[in-house]
Amino acid sequence: MSTNENELILLAHGDGGLLTHQLLEKYFLPGFSNELLDELSDASVFSMQEGRLAVSTDSFVVDPIFFPGGNIGKLAVCGTVNDIAVSGARPLYLTASFILEEGLPLGELARIVASMSDTAVKAGVKIIAGDTKVVGRGQADKIFITTTGIGLLPPQVNLGYRRLKPGDKVLVNGSLGNHGLAILLQRETLGLDSKVESDCAPLNLIIEKLLKRFKSIKIMRDLTRGGLATNAKEIAQSARVDIWLDEQSLPVDDSVRGVTELLGLDPLYLANEGKFLIAAAADEAADLLDFMKKDSLGENSRIIGEVRAGSGNVYLKTALGGTRKINMLAGAPLPRIC
């Protein structure tokens, strides 16, 4: 795919005429090609084996569209794949809808599409339908992508809040806060020389293996917006249990800890795009942890806490031995002033 870096998206790319077709043929179809998409009919038609399906949709508006560790395209694939994966389903198909701002360099679009294509191949999902619209300059911010995913739940998988019981262990597959901080550092000119990268990754690659092997996995949750803190609180409230986390067990990279301390941010509230929480029966937790650590997406896995009888609270046992309450994020995590 040869692209002139100077070419820009024009309103005419969205008029349904020749330029729209060129855009599809030159950029989208080569990247996403598969037998269903290549039919180019109004709808992709396919059969599925009987069973339960999982469907999820998500819109991506991240700014900046390129960031250390990924870009909006990779994120749009991972985000929806991960939502399907933590529900216990195997993601099969995605649709992708693009809103492009007049003036977006075609070279940037090409890089985003290539990244989506690579990530979809890696995750083993096919992009089977899509749409492109172009809006005038200033009416959108460069590029917005909406992806919808369809997955199939294996018959033996049975995840749900009602299965949580006091004593269950809570695990996470690695360091917290990297994505949120990587984006924040790109957005603000802080003059900080930081190496923080987004953890953006398709989690179905590890989750499928875990679900096959460990029957006592009760729920999973990807730790996106609101971070570990907000998601743990949502789980505790939905399941009507308490969750106790251990501060000393929480994995946070040194680089993340340093910068968040400086900015007065709490890594527990920062978004992740390649991290998930698992709750599983205590007797299987040690084996589960060992297995997770052997996977490239779980090398830094930890048991971070446990489920206790209660009424929807999350507590953190601090390094000092004190207890602090964890609540949902209220408003954006704001930088401190002094």
Add this chain to the structure above:
Amino acid sequence: MLNNMPDPALGQKILARLPSLAEKASRRLGRPPVLMEVCGTHTMAIAKSGMRSLLAGHLELRSGPGCPVCVTDQGDIDKMIALAGRPEVTIATFGDMLRVPGTDSSLEVERARGARVEIFYAPADAVEFAAGSPEKEIVFLGVGFETTIPAVALSLELAVAQGLRNYSVLSSHKLVPPVMKALLSDPELKIDGFILPGHVCAVTGRQAFEFISGEYHIPAVITGFEPLDLLASVCLLLNQIADGRPETVNGYTRLVREEGNKKARAIMEKYFEPADALWRGFGLVPQSGLALKKEYSLYDAAARFPLQVPASRPLIGCACGDILKGKLTSPQCPLFAKSCTPLNPVGPCMVSSEGACAAYYQYEWAAK
């Protein structure tokens, strides 16, 4: 690991010693000691480490006037919000101010209505923004103590050097030593020791706070922001109380010098001069604020954009004023966690990331 305490074992050791020290101090006072952490960052560190729950029953920790957003007068906040409504103005601010409720609105709400409000981590970035947007009037909201004022002064230095005509500062800056004097002069004050703000003292120097023990005979310890720093300062204060020998001790020698940071003070003094200032909860405190000097009035937003705002209405039931003076703790406010929450803050102490109420709400045990 998320462990902002380098040595939890040492922390446990200090904690084990605290009850007997507190007991000695209590015997001397005839009641459990009440200590005040003056700085908002200390308030947050105490809440995040769970320290208050560990010290409960032995001593009480109260927050002081050390959150710059919280102590900003309601009328000043209304002025900032009114300024955001002027079509030619773009407000530049630290993120903390965004959600602070004024009498009728907030910068966040004004932004949603179309006002231009930009968040910056460093005032120098706002100058750069102004240089790149000559058609806009950039007004930086100067809210902060000795810790942030030098950075704002530096932004003025940059703006002056570049000859910018579209950058100005609305100074609501405040100084910590004068408000400490105001606090100590309150006959109702029942604070037995002060945990002094390490970063402020790095600029002012230890000697600027000598009057706390020298004139008012109350122990004071300057300390850092790790849980171990805070625990050590509590020990030092309890010892002083028990011995009845108040001193103003520098417990943060890795950063704080006797005379402070002269360079930082020099740039502050180049652009600003002391002025009377209104503090939430305290009212007018003489010479506790900073105004731009006359020769820099071109960069003074108060002079460039004269504003008449209606008198602000008091926040009914809000105890922020008494909380900032250590007279009440957050859960004692009748609005706390009821009509005042982080999503619907009535007073600034609930919304600022360093506010006492926000710390209580976010991190501490549920109000009974």
